[in-house]
Amino acid sequence: MHNRFPFLLLLAGALVLFCCxxxxxxxxxxxxxxxxxQVQGVDKKIFTTLQNSIREFLNNRHWANDAFTPAERIECNFLLNVTGVSGPDSYKASLTIQATRPVYNSSYVTSLLNIQDPNVVFRYVEFQQLEYSDTRIVGNDPLASNLTAILAYYVxxxxGLDYDSFSPRGGDVYFKKALNIVNNAPDGxxxxxxxxxxxxRNRYWLQDNLLNAKFLQFHDVMYQYHRQGMDVMYxxxxxxxxxxxxxxxxxxxxxxxIPNSMLxxxxxxxxxxxxxxxxxxAMPQERARAAELLSQMDVPNAQKYQQMK
Known part of the structure; x- marks a missing residue:
């Protein structure tokens, strides 16, 4: 069983009606x-078929070494916004990925990832199998392999982020798998x-940051934020x-x-x-300190944080 702590098992009864x-x-x-x-001149039924194929690809594969119970499955959303045609059976798109983690003793879920990838191009012929192998990521057709490589990368x-949140440095094995995908990615x-x-700001830099020794403390943050922070809130x-x-x-x-890093x-x-x-x-002193730190680290939202003071 996956080493996430036992409270997830308590969810099993409530979730059983909704699980596979x-x-x-x-x-x-x-x-x-x-x-x-936005796509013109293409039978939209193709995209319904593609949606079903991606859902099966993501949900029906074993991605981890541990066995997960139905209640332990990680909730996530993948939104593929196809914006145009780039060639025969070929498309350009953006992909938005979100993932959450339950918080101990509550119905609250905390966000682990909320990211948009604007650089998605792929070839898809209706009803074709979505194929992926850790040992042969590029496949026979780089453009067809690009979509599954991107999906596997984000999984x-x-x-990695989920495992990091439950055990110190627990996610390393998955960040290394992401690195393997980057190193062997399709080229076209x-x-x-x-x-x-x-x-x-791309797939290369995200996995680079996650494995870079300069960001070692980030993994401690992921563990402490969730296990010593969110999970004790109740x-x-x-x-x-x-x-x-x-x-x-x-x-x-x-x-x-390292200011302005992607991570x-x-x-x-x-x-x-x-x-x-x-x-x-929070208490005024804590609130002021948090506002000061956050407005310096997350500059686009600095104004929001300053209002906390």
């Missing part, structure tokens, strides 16, 4: 949407997002909030060494609203 039978209880429960409102990022004329030189709000403020201090030390941006994209709510109700 145990034999199909994989690691993630992905809600998949494919929208193609491993989600698994329109394929992008896998290489360092293609920008400072019993002691002040203790949980103090642990999360300590996490902000740790993140600030990373920010001082920090990704963290605050997932956690910004939650942090705002948490510290709005």
């Amino acid at each position: 039978p145990p034999a199909r209880a994989q690691e993630i429960r992905a809600n998949v949407s494919v929208v193609a409102g 491993n990022i989600i698994l 004329k329109d394929v992008s997002g896998w290489k360092a030189f293609e920008g400072n 019993d002691d709000v002040n203790k949980g909030r103090a642990a999360i403020l300590n996490c902000l201090n740790m993140l600030y030390s990373i920010h001082q060494d 920090m941006q990704t963290f605050f994209s997932a956690k910004g609203e939650e942090l705002l709510k948490l510290f709005t109700k």
